[in-house]
Amino acid sequence: SINGDRLWQSLMDMAQIGATPKGGVCRLALTDVDKAGRDLFVDWCRTAGCSITVDRIGNIFARRPGRNNDLPPVVTGSHLDSQPTGGRFDGVYGVLAGLEVVRSLNDLGLETEHPVEVAVWTNEEGSRFAPAMVASGVFAGVFDLDYGLSRADVEGKTMGQELARIGYAGAAEVGRPVHAYFEAHIEQGPILEAEGKTIGVVTDAQGQRWYELNLTGVESHAGPTPMTRRKDALLGAARIVDLVNRIGLQFAPRACATVGMMQVYPNSRNVIPGKVFMTIDFRHPEDGTLAAMDKAMRDGVARICGEIGLDAGIEQIFYYAPVHFDDGCIEAVRKGVAEHGFTARDMVSGAGHDACYLARVAPTGMVFIPCIDGISHNEIEDATPEWVSAGGQVLLRAILEKAGA
Amino acid sequence: SINGDRLWQSLMDMAQIGATPKGGVCRLALTDVDKAGRDLFVDWCRTAGCSITVDRIGNIFARRPGRNNDLPPVVTGSHLDSQPTGGRFDGVYGVLAGLEVVRSLNDLGLETEHPVEVAVWTNEEGSRFAPAMVASGVFAGVFDLDYGLSRADVEGKTMGQELARIGYAGAAEVGRPVHAYFEAHIEQGPILEAEGKTIGVVTDAQGQRWYELNLTGVESHAGPTPMTRRKDALLGAARIVDLVNRIGLQFAPRACATVGMMQVYPNSRNVIPGKVFMTIDFRHPEDGTLAAMDKAMRDGVARICGEIGLDAGIEQIFYYAPVHFDDGCIEAVRKGVAEHGFTARDMVSGAGHDACYLARVAPTGMVFIPCIDGISHNEIEDATPEWVSAGGQVLLRAILEKAGA
Numbered sequence: 001s002i003n004g005d006r007l008w009q010s011l012m013d014m015a016q017i018g019a020t021p022k023g024g025v026c027r028l029a030l031t032d033v034d035k036a037g038r039d040l041f042v043d044w045c046r047t048a049g050c051s052i053t054v055d056r057i058g059n060i061f062a063r064r065p066g067r068n069n070d071l072p073p074v075v076t077g078s079h080l081d082s083q084p085t086g087g088r089f090d091g092v093y094g095v096l097a098g099l100e101v102v103r104s105l106n107d108l109g110l111e112t113e114h115p116v117e118v119a120v121w122t123n124e125e126g127s128r129f130a131p132a133m134v135a136s137g138v139f140a141g142v143f144d145l146d147y148g149l150s151r152a153d154v155e156g157k158t159m160g161q162e163l164a165r166i167g168y169a170g171a172a173e174v175g176r177p178v179h180a181y182f183e184a185h186i187e188q189g190p191i192l193e194a195e196g197k198t199i200g201v202v203t204d205a206q207g208q209r210w211y212e213l214n215l216t217g218v219e220s221h222a223g224p225t226p227m228t229r230r231k232d233a234l235l236g237a238a239r240i241v242d243l244v245n246r247i248g249l250q251f252a253p254r255a256c257a258t259v260g261m262m263q264v265y266p267n268s269r270n271v272i273p274g275k276v277f278m279t280i281d282f283r284h285p286e287d288g289t290l291a292a293m294d295k296a297m298r299d300g301v302a303r304i305c306g307e308i309g310l311d312a313g314i315e316q317i318f319y320y321a322p323v324h325f326d327d328g329c330i331e332a333v334r335k336g337v338a339e340h341g342f343t344a345r346d347m348v349s350g351a352g353h354d355a356c357y358l359a360r361v362a363p364t365g366m367v368f369i370p371c372i373d374g375i376s377h378n379e380i381e382d383a384t385p386e387w388v389s390a391g392g393q394v395l396l397r398a399i400l401e402k403a404g405a
Numbered sequence: 406s407i408n409g410d411r412l413w414q415s416l417m418d419m420a421q422i423g424a425t426p427k428g429g430v431c432r433l434a435l436t437d438v439d440k441a442g443r444d445l446f447v448d449w450c451r452t453a454g455c456s457i458t459v460d461r462i463g464n465i466f467a468r469r470p471g472r473n474n475d476l477p478p479v480v481t482g483s484h485l486d487s488q489p490t491g492g493r494f495d496g497v498y499g500v501l502a503g504l505e506v507v508r509s510l511n512d513l514g515l516e517t518e519h520p521v522e523v524a525v526w527t528n529e530e531g532s533r534f535a536p537a538m539v540a541s542g543v544f545a546g547v548f549d550l551d552y553g554l555s556r557a558d559v560e561g562k563t564m565g566q567e568l569a570r571i572g573y574a575g576a577a578e579v580g581r582p583v584h585a586y587f588e589a590h591i592e593q594g595p596i597l598e599a600e601g602k603t604i605g606v607v608t609d610a611q612g613q614r615w616y617e618l619n620l621t622g623v624e625s626h627a628g629p630t631p632m633t634r635r636k637d638a639l640l641g642a643a644r645i646v647d648l649v650n651r652i653g654l655q656f657a658p659r660a661c662a663t664v665g666m667m668q669v670y671p672n673s674r675n676v677i678p679g680k681v682f683m684t685i686d687f688r689h690p691e692d693g694t695l696a697a698m699d700k701a702m703r704d705g706v707a708r709i710c711g712e713i714g715l716d717a718g719i720e721q722i723f724y725y726a727p728v729h730f731d732d733g734c735i736e737a738v739r740k741g742v743a744e745h746g747f748t749a750r751d752m753v754s755g756a757g758h759d760a761c762y763l764a765r766v767a768p769t770g771m772v773f774i775p776c777i778d779g780i781s782h783n784e785i786e787d788a789t790p791e792w793v794s795a796g797g798q799v800l801l802r803a804i805l806e807k808a809g810a
C-alpha cells in the first residue's frame with residue numbers, strides 16, 4: 001500500500017512552484033516555472049532510482065526497471081502544466097501518484113515483470129499553446145511531430161523554441177510500444193463529491209470540438225454612428241456566446257458548450273468594435289450529438305452575422321471522437337477499488353486527458369478522485385488527503401495487475 | 406481666404422507620424438509618436454512666428470500676438486492624439502486648420518485686436534487614458550489637475566509620468582481667460598455627406614455617460630462542469646452587450662449605446678470565464694433620456710446577473726451633460742458659411758470634443774465638415790480636400806469676427 005502522507009507532501013511541495021496568491025498555481029507550459037516543476041520531478045525520480053528519458057516533444061519518462069526489460073513498460077502519469085489560474089491537483093496529481101507508486105514499490109521491495117514508467121506529457125492544458133494534449137497526441141500518432149513543435153503562443157513563440165530554451169527538447173523518438181497506460185486525475189466535476197463516492201472508474205471520455213471564430217464588422221465612432229448603421233462585431237460575438245449557451249442547454253445534461261476566450265479589436269471604450277476573435281468548446285459523449293451541435297452553431301452564427309452584417313470565419317481547430325477505455329484496464333481499476341473497499345461509480349470524463357490519446361495505441365484506464373465543489377481550472381481547486389491517498393492505492397493495484405508482480 | 410492646398414499637405418505630413426498599414430494613424434496619447442506629432446506642430450508654429458506655451462497637463466498653445474495683448478485670446482484647436490486604429494482627420498484637422506488660419510493671417514498681413522492662439526489639448530480620445538477630453542476638462546475646471554495627472558493606462562503609467570517622459574510637462578498654470586473658442590472637426594457621422602452639405606453648424610453636443618462594469622462568476626472547467634452549475638461571467642457580459650444595444654435602439658434615433666471594450670479572465674479556451682471587465686458608453690442630447698438609459702441598464706444588469714448568479718460592480722466613471730454652444734459663436738460660424746455660400750445645416754455633435762468643456766468657461770462654437778461614409782475611429786476615415794478647405798475658410802471668418810480685424 002502507498003504512503004498517502006508522502007504523496008500529499010509531494011503535491012504541496014510541487015504547488016510551491018508557480019504558486020498564486022489565491023492558493024493555486026500558474027505553471028503555463030514551457031515557461032520557466034514549468035521548467036522548475038520538471039526539474040523537481042526529475043530530481044525526485046532520480047532519487048527513487050529511476051532513469052530519465054526526454055523525447056523530442058519534451059515528454060519525460062522516469063523508468064523503474066522490471067524483471068524483463070525487453071517487455072514494453074506499463075506507463076502512468078499526466079501533466080505538470082496548468083491553466084493561468086489553475087489548481088494544485090489538475091495533472092500534477094497523476095504525475096505524483098505515479099511517482100508515489102514507484103516509491104512504494106521500492107519501499108515494499110517489489111519487482112514487476114514489466115518495467116514501470118512515470119510520464120509527464122508536455123502542454124496538456126492547451127492554454128498557452130492550443131490545442132490541448134498535443135504532446136501525448138504526437139506520441140499516439142494523432143499529430144505529426146512538426147505540427148506539435150510548431151504550435152505557437154499568442155506572442156508567436158513555438159513549442160519547439162520554448163522546449164529548446166528550457167532544456168527539454170530531448171533526443172528520444174516520440175512514441176513506442178506501451179503495455180498499458182493508467183492515469184489518475186482529479187474529476188474536475190461535481191459528481192463524485194455529490195454522490196459521496198471516493199473513486200471514479202472512468203469508462204469513457206466525452207468527444208470534443210474546438211473552434212476559432214473571427215468576426216469582422218466595421219469599426220466606427222461610438223458617438224455619432226446611429227444604432228441602425230452599425231456593424232458591431234462585439235454585438236455579434238455576444239449573441240454567439242448566448243447561442244453557444246443555448247446549444248449546451250438544448251443537448252444537456254450530457255453536453256457542455258463554452259466560450260472561454262474573446263479578444264475585442266480595437267478594444268477602446270468609444271469605438272464600435274470592428275473585429276472579435278473568440279473560441280468555442282463543445283463536448284458530448286456521442287459523436288452524433290457533437291455533429292448536431294456543430295450544425296446548430298454554424299446555422300446560428302450565419303443567422304446572427306447576417307442580421308448584423310458581419311463576416312464570420314469559423315475554423316474547427318481540434319476534434320476528437322468520444323473515447324471508450326480498455327475493458328481489461330477498467331477491470332484492473334475495479335479490482336483495486338474492491339480490494340480496498342472504496343465507494344466508487346463508473347464515470348464518463350468531461351475533460352480531455354492524455355489518457356484519451358494513449359487509448360489509441362495502448363490499453364488504457366483512468367482513476368478519478370473527487371474535487372471539492374466540482375471546481376477545477378480555478379485557483380481554489382481542492383481535494384482531501386483521503387481522496388488523494390485512495391486514488392494512489394487504486395493506481396498501485398491496477399499497475400501491479402498489468403505489470404505483473 | 407486660406408490656402409487649402411497647404412492645409413491638406415500639412416494634414417498628409419502629420420499623418421506620416423504614426424501611420425498604419427491601412428492608411429490611418431495610431432498616435433496614442435503621450436507615446437513617442439504623440440511626442441513626434443507635437444514636436445512637428447511646435448516647429449511649424451515657431452516658423453509661423455508664434456510663441457509656444459505648454460501648461461502643466463501638456464496642453465500646447467501657439468500664440469499669434471494681437472494689437473492688444475492684454476486682451477484674452479481667441480483660441481482655436483483640437484487634439485493630435487488618436488484611437489489605436491484612428492484616422493487622419495479626427496482632431497488633427499482642428500489643430501492644423503487653426504495653424505492654417507495663423508499662416509493665412511500672416512500671408513494676408515492681417516493684424517487682429519485679440520491675440521489668436523492654436524491649442525493642442527492632451528488626451529482627447531480617452532483611449533489610452535480614460536476618460537476622454539481630460540486635459541481640456543482640467544483647463545475648464547471640471548477636473549482637478551491632480552485627477553488629470555493621475556489618470557493611468559492599462560499598464561499603470563500615469564499621464565503625469567508620461568508627460569514628463571516625453572518632455573511635455575509644462576510650467577504654465579492650467580486655465581485662464583479665453584475670449585472665444587472655436588473648433589473645426591470632422592463630423593465622424595453620416596449626416597452631412599448623406600444630405601450633400603459641406604458645413605455643419607454645431608449648435609449642441611450630446612450628453613454622455615461612461616461606465617465600467619466588473620462581473621464576477623466562478624471560473625471552472627469547460628468540460629466536466631454541467632451547464633446548469635455554471636456562473637459564467639462572459640455569458641453575463643454577452644447578455645449585457647445585447648441589453649445595451651436594445652437600450653440604444655429603444656431610445657433611437659437620437660440615442661447611442663456601445664460596449665467598446667471587454668477583457669475576459671482568465672481568457673483560456675477550456676475555462677468558463679470567472680471575471681469580465683467591460684465598458685458602456687451612452688449618449689443622448691437630453692439629460693432626462695440619459696437618466697432613463699441609466700436606469701434601464703442598471704435594472705437589466707441586475708436581472709441578468711441575478712439569473713446567472715454573478716456579482717456586478719457598476720461604476721459611472723464619466724458624465725457630462727448635453728452642451729448648448731454660444732449663440733454669438735454659432736452666429737459667427739453662420740456668417741462664415743454665408744459669406745462663402747457653402748451648403749450647411751445645424752447639427753448636434755455625436756462625439757464629445759474639447760469644445761464641450763471649453764464651452765463652460767468661454768463663448769464656444771464648432772465647425773463640422775463631412776466624413777466619408779460617416780466612418781471615424783477607423784483607419785479608413787476620410788474627407789475630401791474641398792471639405793477640408795471649406796471648413797478652414799469658415800474657421801478663419803469666425804475667428805476674425807471674434808478677434809476683431
Ligand SMILES: NC(=O)NCCC(=O)O
Nearest residue numbers: 124125132351352628675
Ligand atoms: N484535464 C484537463 O483539464 N485537460 C485539458 C483539456 C480539456 O479541456 O479537456
Ligand SMILES: NC(=O)NCCC(=O)O
Nearest residue numbers: 223270529530537756757
Ligand atoms: N471626437 C472624438 O472622437 N472624441 C472622443 C471622445 C468621444 O468619444 O466622444
